Amino acid sequence: MTRGEKLYEGKAKILYATEDPQLVIQYFKDDATAFNAQKRGTIVDKGVVNNQISVHLFQWLEREGVPTHFVKQLSDREMLVKRLEIIPLEVTIRNIVAGGMAKMLGLEEGIVLKQPVFEWHYKSDALGDPLINDDHIFALGAATAQELAHIRQQSYRVNDVLKRYFAQRSIDLVDFKLEFGRCQDKILLGDEISPDTCRFWEQGTKRKLDKDRFRRDLGDIEAAYQEMLNRVIGAPAAR
Ligand code: UDP
Numbered sequence: 332m333t334r335g336e337k338l339y340e341g342k343a344k345i346l347y348a349t350e351d352p353q354l355v356i357q358y359f360k361d362d363a364t365a366f367n368a369q370k371r372g373t374i375v376d377k378g379v380v381n382n383q384i385s386v387h388l389f390q391w392l393e394r395e396g397v398p399t400h401f402v403k404q405l406s407d408r409e410m411l412v413k414r415l416e417i418i419p420l421e422v423t424i425r426n427i428v429a430g431g432m433a434k435m436l437g438l439e440e441g442i443v444l445k446q447p448v449f450e451w452h453y454k455s456d457a458l459g460d461p462l463i464n465d466d467h468i469f470a471l472g473a474a475t476a477q478e479l480a481h482i483r484q485q486s487y488r489v490n491d492v493l494k495r496y497f498a499q500r501s502i503d504l505v506d507f508k509l510e511f512g513r514c515q516d517k518i519l520l521g522d523e524i525s526p527d528t529c530r531f532w533e534q535g536t537k538r539k540l541d542k543d544r545f546r547r548d549l550g551d552i553e554a555a556y557q558e559m560l561n562r563v564i565g566a567p568a569a570r
Contacts, residue, residue, distance in 0.1 A: 332356065332411055342368060343381070343527055352414070359385075359408045363527070365546040367459050374545060378408045380556045381525035384563050386410055388493070388524045395492045397485060399520040400512065415512025415521045418474050419454040422482060424490045425506040429530050430543075432506075435462070441537070447490055449483065454510070481518055482511050489520065497531065499567035502540065502559075505530035526559050 334356055335348035342364045347356040359378035364371050382404070389401035400412040425432055428442040432450075451468060452460040468474055474482070486509055497504045507529035510522040522528070526541040533540060540559045544552045 332405060334358075334409075343378075344523065349411070354402060354411055355414045356405060357410050357412050357523075359523070363542065363545050365542065367456060370546070372545060374552050374556065376553065377527070377556055380560045381523060381527055382408050382410060384525045384560055385523040387563050388496075389520075391496060392489060392492060392520065392524075395488075397488055397492065397520060398517060400514070412521070413514050413519060415514050415519060417454075417510060417512040417521060418478070418482075418518075419471075420468065420473055420482075420511070421452040421454050421460060422486045422509040422511070423450040423452060423506060424448070424486055424509075425450070426490070426494060427503060427505040427530075427532070429505050431462075447487065449486065451479075452508075478518060485511070485518070485520065493524075493529075496567075497562075498534075500562040500565065501534045501568060502562055503532045503534055505532055526556050531559055 332349050332354070335350065337345060338348055338355060339346040343360055343362060345358040345360065347358060349356060359382040361373045361375060361377045362371070363374045363377060386401065386404045389399045392399055393401065400415055402411040402413060404410050425448040426444055428438045428444065429440045432438065432448065433440045451463050453463045453467070453471065454460060465479055468479065489509060493507070494504045507524065509520060511518050512521045529541060530543060531540040532538065539549060540555045544550065544555050
C-alpha cells in the first residue's frame with residue numbers, strides 16, 4: 332500500500348489516500364493540542380506510541396466482537412484503515428468524574444460513578460464540541476435513531492472490554508472518547524484509542540498516564556505515554 336494524496340490533516344493525524352478507494356492510511360503525528368487548540372505542543376514520539384496502542388486495542392476489540400476500521404499496521408506511525416464517512420459526533424463514556432464533567436457539574440475529580448455516564452458531543456471545532464442530546468442530533472440530521480442506538484450499544488461494549496483490559500494492567504479507565512463512521516451498510520468504530528483520547532490513572536497512586544499531563548503541565552509526558560504502551564502490550568497481571 333503506498334501513500335497517495337493527502338485527504339485530510341487534523342490536529343494529531345493525517346489521512347492519505349491509497350490505490351484502493353475503500354482504504355486510507357492514518358498517519359500519527361507528534362503534535363499535541365488542548366483546549367480546542369488554544370494550547371499547542373509536541374510530545375516526542377507520541378505518534379509512534381499512539382499508533383502502536385491503537386493498533387493493539389483495535390485488534391483486541393475486534394477479537395471481542397466490536398467492528399472497527401482497522402485493517403493492519405503499515406509502519407511505526409501508519410495504520411491502514413477502512414475509509415469511513417465519519418458521523419460528526421463524539422461519544423464520551425465516563426467511569427470516574429474528571430475533566431469536563433467535573434467542571435460542568437461542580438463535582439470533585441475522582442468520584443467513582445455507580446454507572447457509566449454516556450455523552451454525545453457535536454464534532455465541531457468552531458463550536459467547541461458542545462454537549463448535545465438525541466433531539467439535537469436529529470435536528471442536525473447527523474444520524475438516525477437506529478444509528479444512535481447501535482453506536483450507544485457498541486460504546487458500552489467498548490467500555491466493558493477496555494475497563495477489564497486495563498484493570499488487568501492496574502490502570503483505571505477514567506473516561507474516553509470514540510468516533511464512529513459509516514462504511515457501506517455498517518457502522519464501524521474509527522479514529523484512535525490512545526492516551527490522547529482516554530484518561531488513564533494508575534491504580535493505587537492515581538498517577539495520570541494520559542494527555543492531562545500535557546493539558547495541565549504536569550511534566551514527564553513522554554514517559555507517561557511510554558508507560559501506557561508498555562502496559563497495553565504487556566501481559567495481564569496474574570489474578
Ligand atoms: N476527549 C478527546 N477529544 C476531545 C475532547 C475530549 O479525545 O476533543 C477525551 C478526553 O481525553 C477524555 C474524554 O474525552 O478522555 C473526556 O473529555 P472531557 O469531556 O472531560 O473534556 P476535556 O477535559 O478533555 O476538555
